[in-house]
Amino acid sequence: MKIYGVTGYKNAGKTGLMERLVTEITSRGFTVSTLKHAHHSFDVDHPGKDSYRHRHAGAHQVLLSSATRWALMTELRDNDEVPLADLLAKLDPVDLILVEGYKRDAHPKIEAYRAENKHPVLAQEDPTVRAVASDCALDVTQPRFDLNDTKAIADFILSEVGL
Template identity: 80%
Template sequence: MNIYGVVGYKNAGKTGLMERLVTDITGRGFTVSTLKHAHHTFDVDQPGKDSHRHRVAGAQQVLLASGTRWALMTELRDAPEPPLTDLLAQLDPVELVLVEGYKRDSHAKIEAFRGETGNPLIARDDDTVRAVASDCPLDLDRPVFDLNDTKAIADFILSEVGL
């Protein structure tokens, strides 16, 4: 599987870029999966639902299945968060996995950047950031794309991974 990351600080446009990239790249006929890192507690389950009750009762894993989709929830309890490589190993094979977050890992990435946020550029100090998608002009030693030019960004990523 080819892996490519989308990184950036909060409100930089990462999730919107991820959504547009998935739409564009799958529209070209490639299979794509995504993996998103969350820095906060999240819950895909709803209190009162059977699967939530199973989890709260102490189940290590709960697999919820229907005729439309299935989801496997794994409780870490007090175990450490698994590394990206372990999480990627849980995915079915596809042509491209887009990873949102995990900016400290060593895979190639594109940085989403909005000038109005006032955050520093990750790319200045990180060679794994191969390009930047920005809403303002930047002077960098690597490609800078318009944040909304999804086609050009997708072309770049697909070229980078050899698809």
């Protein structure tokens, strides 16, 4: 499986870019899965639901299944966060996995950048950032794309991973 990341600081446009890339790349006939890193606690379950009650009773894993989807939740409790490589191994084979976040990991990435956030440009110091998608002109050595030029960004990523 091929892996490519979308990285950048908060509110840089990562999620919107991911969404547009999934739509663009799947429209070309490729299969795509996504993996997103959250820097905060999150919950996909809701208080009062049976699965929530199972987890809060102490279950290590709860698997929900229906005719339309299934989801497996694993409670880490006091254990360390699972490394990206271990999470990738849990995904079914597809043509491309797009990873949102994980800016410190070694996979190739494109940086989403918005001028209004006034953050430093990660690409200037991170060799794993192969290109920048921004809403402004930037002085970078990597290729730079308009943040909204999804087709060109998809072309670049697919070329980078050999698809």
